[in-house]
Amino acid sequence: MHFKMEKANMVADNLHCLIQLVNDSYAKKSTIVENQDKLYRLRHLIEEFKFQILADELKRVNRFVWDEKVSYLLMGRIIDKINVIDEYIQSNYHDLFLFSPRVDIIKSVISTFNLDSNLSNA
16 A cells, blocks of 8 residues: 555545544533633534544545545645644643644655655645
């Protein structure tokens, strides 16, 4: 399999995990998150940015073959939105520290794609 295809699938899987973690924490009223309003806002940011759709589409596009153009476009959208999520988590770190590692993993994998040069070529 193509190495970049695997990394794209890894991004999609980690987005799914982030969505699931936020939804489970909200549904179970996690005691780790002291201020549930912050978690509620994070959950709605994830829904507003349509991370589920982006992750599903990235997974679908790279299921069998590496589609460079579409993958880079989806990654560009994801990184723009994940930066907003990361900024929100960092500004409310006391309450949302639990989600920071998952966001860092997503950003780390996306950074290996060298998106700036690839987006200008697409």
